[in-house]
Amino acid sequence: MAYVHIVTALAILQFMIFGFKVGAARERYGVKAPAVSGHAIFERHFRVQQNTLEQLVAFLPGLYLFSRYYNPVWAATIGALYLAGRELYAARYVSDPAKRGPGFALTSIAVVALVGGGAFGALRAIF
Numbered sequence: 053m054a055y056v057h058i059v060t061a062l063a064i065l066q067f068m069i070f071g072f073k074v075g076a077a078r079e080r081y082g083v084k085a086p087a088v089s090g091h092a093i094f095e096r097h098f099r100v101q102q103n104t105l106e107q108l109v110a111f112l113p114g115l116y117l118f119s120r121y122y123n124p125v126w127a128a129t130i131g132a133l134y135l136a137g138r139e140l141y142a143a144r145y146v147s148d149p150a151k152r153g154p155g156f157a158l159t160s161i162a163v164v165a166l167v168g169g170g171a172f173g174a175l176r177a178i179f
Contacts, residue, residue, distance in 0.1 A: 055128035056119045060112065062135055067108060070101040070142060096149060100142045107138070110163050117170020121177060127166065134162035 074097045077083070081091035088098055111134055119127035141155025 053124050056115060056124045059115065059128045059131035063108065063111065066135060066138055067104050070104055073097050074101050096146045100145050104138055107159055107163060110167055114163055114166030114170050117174065118166045121170055121173025130162050130165050134159055137162060
């Protein structure tokens with residue numbers, strides 16, 4: 053389970069770093085709080101952070117379900133793919149939002165695998 057805990061901590065740290073980047077972009081481009089629109093680059097950083105928050109809602113429970121009903125090492129490995137997908141998504145979204153697809157796909161595949169696998173494992177445990 054230590055690997056799952058490490059991936060969990062990294063996912064939360066990654067989200068926090070994206071938040072720090074939003075704050076830096078807010079300062080750099082003069083977008084005063086509470087505004088969430090203004091300069092295009094600020095908005096991209098903001099969307100990366102918000103989309104990551106949306107993904108975390110499914111990722112974290114999926115990670116723990118999968119690790120419980122299958123294998124913590126495999127859960128952590130899929131979780132590492134999620135983290136890589138988020139990084140790819142963030143880099144591409146900020147530079148050109150039209151290129152965010154591969155990062156989003158990698159993230160989505162990891163989340164679906166974890167949640168789906170965890171749900172299937174739970175059902176299998178019942179029957």
